[in-house]
Amino acid sequence: MIRFDRVYKRYPNGREALSSVSFDIAAGEMVFLTGRSGAGKSSVLRLITLLERPTRGLVNVLGHDTQRVGVSKVPAFRRQVGMVFQDHRLLGERSVFDNVALPLVVAHTPLRETDKRVRAALDQVGLLDRIQALPGELSVGEQQRIGIARAIAPRPALIVADEPTGNLDPQLSREILGLFCRLRDAGSTLVIASHDMALVNESGARQIHLDGGRVIP
Amino acid sequence: MIGWLSRHLQALVFALGRLARAPVATLFTAVVIAIALALPAGFLLLTHSVRDVAGNATTVDLTVYFKREVPLESVQQLAAHLRQRNGIESVAVITADDALALMRKDSSLAEALGALPDNPLPHALSIHPAADASSSTSLGALRQYLTAWPEVELVQLDSDWVRRLDAILLLMQRITLGIGTLLGIGVLAVIGNTIRLEINGRRQEIEITQLVGGSAAFVRRPFLYTGALYGLLGSLLAAGIVQTAGALVAGPVNQLARSYGSQFALQPLGVQGLGLMLGVGGVLGLAGAWLAAARHISRLQPRA
Numbered sequence: 001m002i003r004f005d006r007v008y009k010r011y012p013n014g015r016e017a018l019s020s021v022s023f024d025i026a027a028g029e030m031v032f033l034t035g036r037s038g039a040g041k042s043s044v045l046r047l048i049t050l051l052e053r054p055t056r057g058l059v060n061v062l063g064h065d066t067q068r069v070g071v072s073k074v075p076a077f078r079r080q081v082g083m084v085f086q087d088h089r090l091l092g093e094r095s096v097f098d099n100v101a102l103p104l105v106v107a108h109t110p111l112r113e114t115d116k117r118v119r120a121a122l123d124q125v126g127l128l129d130r131i132q133a134l135p136g137e138l139s140v141g142e143q144q145r146i147g148i149a150r151a152i153a154p155r156p157a158l159i160v161a162d163e164p165t166g167n168l169d170p171q172l173s174r175e176i177l178g179l180f181c182r183l184r185d186a187g188s189t190l191v192i193a194s195h196d197m198a199l200v201n202e203s204g205a206r207q208i209h210l211d212g213g214r215v216i217p
Numbered sequence: 218m219i220g221w222l223s224r225h226l227q228a229l230v231f232a233l234g235r236l237a238r239a240p241v242a243t244l245f246t247a248v249v250i251a252i253a254l255a256l257p258a259g260f261l262l263l264t265h266s267v268r269d270v271a272g273n274a275t276t277v278d279l280t281v282y283f284k285r286e287v288p289l290e291s292v293q294q295l296a297a298h299l300r301q302r303n304g305i306e307s308v309a310v311i312t313a314d315d316a317l318a319l320m321r322k323d324s325s326l327a328e329a330l331g332a333l334p335d336n337p338l339p340h341a342l343s344i345h346p347a348a349d350a351s352s353s354t355s356l357g358a359l360r361q362y363l364t365a366w367p368e369v370e371l372v373q374l375d376s377d378w379v380r381r382l383d384a385i386l387l388l389m390q391r392i393t394l395g396i397g398t399l400l401g402i403g404v405l406a407v408i409g410n411t412i413r414l415e416i417n418g419r420r421q422e423i424e425i426t427q428l429v430g431g432s433a434a435f436v437r438r439p440f441l442y443t444g445a446l447y448g449l450l451g452s453l454l455a456a457g458i459v460q461t462a463g464a465l466v467a468g469p470v471n472q473l474a475r476s477y478g479s480q481f482a483l484q485p486l487g488v489q490g491l492g493l494m495l496g497v498g499g500v501l502g503l504a505g506a507w508l509a510a511a512r513h514i515s516r517l518q519p520r521a
Contacts, residue, residue: 049428051518051519072432072433075427075430075431075432075433075435076430076432077430078427078428078429078430079429079430083428083429089421089424089425089428091421091422091425102425102426102429102431103429103430105227106426106429106430106431106432106435107430108220108224110220111223150429
């Protein structure tokens, strides 16, 4: 599903974020990227989602060598990847329905199918009753669950999450972890960046530990 | 096809919604566009109105004024002779009495003419050349032929004023084109800047749309519709301004024209004119939005 082979990433300011990073993630696996701030977790996610390209090495995601994906093909590539962000990245002026439907709308999914999938995704995160609410009317935990619903609504092969529990209390964090475990059990592949080691250990999932841009065995 | 239409309809409805949610800002922008479009449109309409009058009068006639002592019978004989000549479509005899009556009726000199002891006007012929003999060479030759008659005082070729009017119309067209081009660029800039501000205001939304796989066309589409709608709304207002201004000045202009014996009347904009204005406004709006969207959206890089 994902292969990093001796990947280097140097940013224009000269900072080397990743140095000879190699790992494989199989389909249906849930993997945590761990490490301190600046360890390189976000850079790995940015390379997976094609927000960045590697300076050197091979990044293969969903069968695509990301170095070879043309600029015009990037949107279609991103539609195969669901993204969950620490700060939810919801559109405040749009209803929960519109937020969750956004990836389906950009993929030109028919209206009836969009409605069906949005409801299914909201049902999965337990917020179907808030379908008409605005994000501002929801709690932080609910907003994060809406963010997850948006990521899973198009039924992507891969879900990446960047510090999804970073702003949540332990109880809500466990709820979100439970949700990710259910998605894994349903066959999704998940790559989650987190520095919440207690939660990561509780999950029992495989960890890829990064430090100073290198994978620590 | 249905999918394509649905995507465009969605973008159109979205753009309409955005404009409707900020009615005052939308109206101000549309008014600026309307003023910029109304000025060249008004000039163009005026040029067309003048051209219309000129068009009716471009059939060039010759007027032959006889010496005052030449009797009417001689004039009529010469007229009959001329009617036999090739290249003449019609010849009308204007007697001195007819000319005086006409002047009294149509000119402000009626009182002065009434005070004269006798009619100072000569008999005259109004000659209308055939269409195939209206070239300047043919008319020049005819003029020379008529001038050679001993009874003739003056031959006036009525093409001079047509040439002057043509020159004025050409000048008006060029001025309209110049003003239209400058103000068209102004409209592009106004719409471009409005769309730029819209893009900046919706930066987060654009970034999120790009993150979830929105293509450049998907992101750009609502802005293009917004630009086109601004252009259409502005041109609709401009048409209203032109029509209102036309209606306000039509009365006095017609009165003034009649006092000079002219049939000049300001033309209304009409369906064709309205269509042209909407087309120009829409295209300018679309172009302005395209320029702004191409420039500013490509600069937005989503961050995860």
